[in-house]
Each structure stands twice: as structure tokens, then as C-alpha cells.
Amino acid sequence: MKVAVEGCCHGELDKIYESIQFLEKKDNVKVDLLLCCGDFQAVRNEADMICMAVPIKYRQMQTFYKYYSGEKKASVLTIFIGGNHEASNHLQELPYGGWVAPNIYYLGYAGVVKYRGVRIGGLSGIFKPHDYRKGHFEYPPYNQQTMRSAYHVRNIEVFKLKQVRNISAVHVIHIVM
Ligand SMILES: [Zn+2]
Incomplete structure (x- = not known):
């Protein structure tokens, strides 16, 4: 199985799928799965x-809405976690x-899925010690604080992932840059 991994997406889905299609043609391969490691911006x-x-x-619509409305369809199964944007x-x-759209799956605060025999676990958000416990x-409408704490990782989510046995898995985490 061929897996493509994208760091922050920042809503640039058109560019990402175009790049994958370009590489598939160039190298004569087929990508089976795209993992997006946060800052997906499902706007x-x-x-x-x-x-x-x-x-x-930086508040721009970008391109996710096209995939949400059905104007376009993700050319490859896409699995993502949330980041801090x-x-x-x-x-x-x-x-x-x-x-969140056909062929685009969000793993939730913490989630594990299995695709073609590969187990994929993800943890959304970023770590901030003051919100961890x-x-x-948070709920909308957010203020400046809750808009941010909403994506801070909670220990309950880490606890949930720790219950998973047989840990041969791909882990998806967001690296803050
Ligand atoms: Zn980013």
C-alpha cells in the first residue's frame, strides 16, 4: 500500500490532490491513502x-468547501487529525x-481506524499543560480563549488511545510549526 503524508494542509486541498496526481503519473504508481497531520482547515x-x-x-476560504459542497471529490482516501489552526x-x-466530505475522514479528538490491514491512530490538537486535565x-460562539483551548489535547484522549492493545500502528500527530 502506498501512503502519502502531508504536514499542515492549511486548506490547500486542490494543490495537494494535484501534486499526488502529478506524482502518480510521473512515477507510474497509485497512492492508496493520504494522511494529513493537522491544520487541515475544514472550512x-x-x-x-x-x-x-x-x-x-490568514482567514481565507481556501478549497475545502468545494469538497464539502460536492463540487469536487477527493481523488484519494484522506484521513486527518486537527491541529492548532x-x-x-x-x-x-x-x-x-x-x-467531513466524501472520501475525507476526520479521526476525532482521538481515534483509531483500520484501513487495508493497517491500523492508524491519531490525536488531534496541541499540548498545553494548563488545559490538559x-x-x-468549549462551545461556539467562542471567545479568544476558548477558540484556542478548544484544540488543546486533554488527558482523557490520551487515556483512550492508551487502551489500544497491539500497538503496531501508524501514529498521526500534529507538529507545531
Ligand atoms: Zn500549520
Whole structure:
């Protein structure tokens, strides 16, 4: 199985799928799965955009909405986790993960899936010690604090992943840059 791995996506889905298609042609291969390691920016509309903790100049619609509306379809199965620049309201609707568009799957705060015999585990968000032991108390409309703490990792999510036995798995984590 061929797996493509993308760091931050920042909503650039058109470019990512085009690059994969280019490489598939060039190297005569077929990519079976794309893993996106956070900052996916599943922005459906303008209301989602204002829930994203980024400076105003970076608030751009980008291209996810096309895949959400059905105008385009992801050319390869895509699995992603959340990072620290997300439409937090959208991802909070799917705490246990789920399909955000055809062929695009969110792993939730913490999730494990199996695809063609490969187990893939993911943990969304970033670590901030002051929120680690809290519950998920945030809800929209967010203020400047909750817009950020919404994506801080909680120990309950780490605990859940620690229950997984047989740890031969691919781990998806967000690296803050
Ligand atoms: Zn990023």
C-alpha cells in the first residue's frame, strides 16, 4: 500500500490532490491513502472561518468547501487529525470523528481506524499543560480563549488511545510549526 503524508494542509486541498496526481503519473504508481497531520482547515463557510484561531490576514476560504459542497471529490482516501489552526466549531461537531466530505475522514479528538490491514491512530490538537486535565468545555460562539483551548489535547484522549492493545500502528500527530 502506498501512503502519502502531508504536514499542515492549511486548506490547500486542490494543490495537494494535484501534486499526488502529478506524482502518480510521473512515477507510474497509485497512492492508496493520504494522511494529513493537522491544520487541515475544514472550512465550509464564512461562519467556520471566524472560528479559526489565525490572524485575520490568514482567514481565507481556501478549497475545502468545494469538497464539502460536492463540487469536487477527493481523488484519494484522506484521513486527518486537527491541529492548532482549524475551524474548531466544525471539528467539535465530530468529537469521535467522521466523514467531513466524501472520501475525507476526520479521526476525532482521538481515534483509531483500520484501513487495508493497517491500523492508524491519531490525536488531534496541541499540548498545553494548563488545559490538559480539563474537560472539553468549549462551545461556539467562542471567545479568544476558548477558540484556542478548544484544540488543546486533554488527558482523557490520551487515556483512550492508551487502551489500544497491539500497538503496531501508524501514529498521526500534529507538529507545531
Ligand atoms: Zn500549520
